[in-house]
Amino acid sequence: MSQLRRAVISVPSNIAEGHTREHIKEYLHHLSMAQASLAEVETQLEIGVRLKYIPRSQLSRLLGEIGGLGKQLYALRNALTRRV
Numbered sequence: 632m633s634q635l636r637r638a639v640i641s642v643p644s645n646i647a648e649g650h651t652r653e654h655i656k657e658y659l660h661h662l663s664m665a666q667a668s669l670a671e672v673e674t675q676l677e678i679g680v681r682l683k684y685i686p687r688s689q690l691s692r693l694l695g696e697i698g699g700l701g702k703q704l705y706a707l708r709n710a711l712t713r714r715v
Contacts (some may be wrong), residue, residue, distance in 0.1 A: 632679075632684065634671075634675060635672065635679065638668045638669075638671040638672045638675060639668075639672055641664070641665070641668035641671075642665045642668045642669050642672070642700070643665075645661045645662070645664045645665035645668060646661065646662065646665050646704075649661025649662055649664075649665070655714055655715050656715065658711060659708060659711055659712065659715075662704055662707060662708050662711070663708070665704060666701065666704050666705070666708075669697060669700060669701055669704065672697060673694065673697050676690060676693055676694070676697075677690070
């Protein structure tokens with residue numbers, strides 16, 4: 632669970648850190664790391680269900696929220712990429 636917690640915290644932390652960078656390419660790099668952390672969160676949740684730490688009934692809702700955030704990150708990256 633601590634690895635899941637670290638990955639969850641990493642998502643907004645990378646977004647915030649990237650936003651403060653001077654260059655868009657640095658921001659894009661941090662957004663990429665945020666997306667990777669989001670994928671790690673998804674994987675950790677799947678593992679948590681298999682190990683019976685998380686009820687399967689909660690997984691679809693959580694994956695839906697992760698999917699929505701992933702789409703937002705993807706759209707932000709695309710918008711920034713057009714500005715480079």
